[in-house]
Amino acid sequence: MLGVHDYAVRAEWTGNRGTGTSGYRDYDRSVTLTVAGKPELLASSDKPFRGDASRWNPEDLLVSALAECHLLSYLHACVQAGVVVVSYADEATGVMREDGRGGGAFTEVVLHPRVVVADASMVDAATAAHAQANSWCFIANSVNFPVRHEPTIAVG
Structure with a gap:
C-alpha cells in the first residue's frame, strides 16, 4: 500500500535583539526548530552568513x-x-x-x-x-x- 506522509516542523526565530530586522547586522540568526514530542533543535545560519557556529544550520x-x-x-x-x-x-x-x-x-x-x-x-x-x-x-x-x-x- 502506498501512502502519503505529512511532516510538520515549527521554526521560530529567536534572534530579535530589540529592533527586529532594522539592519542586516542588527539581528541574530537564532532559530528554534520543534517537532511535537521531540527535543528542540537550536539552529542558526552558517557562520559565514553571520550565524552561530555552535548551532545546527x-x-x-x-x-x-x-x-x-x-x-x-x-x-x-x-x-x-x-x-x-x-x-x-x-x-x-x-x-x-x-x-x-x-x-x-x-x-x-x-x-x-x-x-x-x-x-x-x-x-x-x-x-x-x-x-x-x-x-x-x-x-x-x-x-x-x-x-x-x-x-x-x-x-x-
Whole structure:
C-alpha cells in the first residue's frame, strides 16, 4: 500500500535583539526548530552568513538528512540481502556554492559509509546494497544534485 506522509516542523526565530530586522547586522540568526514530542533543535545560519557556529544550520541538516536516510535504507537493504551489519559510521560531506546573487546551491553530497559485516561472504552483497539503499532513500530522491557513495566494507 502506498501512502502519503505529512511532516510538520515549527521554526521560530529567536534572534530579535530589540529592533527586529532594522539592519542586516542588527539581528541574530537564532532559530528554534520543534517537532511535537521531540527535543528542540537550536539552529542558526552558517557562520559565514553571520550565524552561530555552535548551532545546527540548514546545510548541516540537509547533509545529515541524506546520511541518515541512506543509513536506514542501507540497513533495510542488507536485511533483505541476508547481510549482517555489525557497525556503520559515515563521515558525509557536502559542497554548496554561492551564486554571487545572494543565493547558491549544493553541487554534491558524498557519503563515506564505513560498514562492518559479520562474515567475509557478505562483502559483495553489502557493497551492492548501497545502490539499493540509494534508490530507496526518500531524501536522495528529492534533491537535484548528485549524492555519491564511497563505501568501505570490512569484516568484523
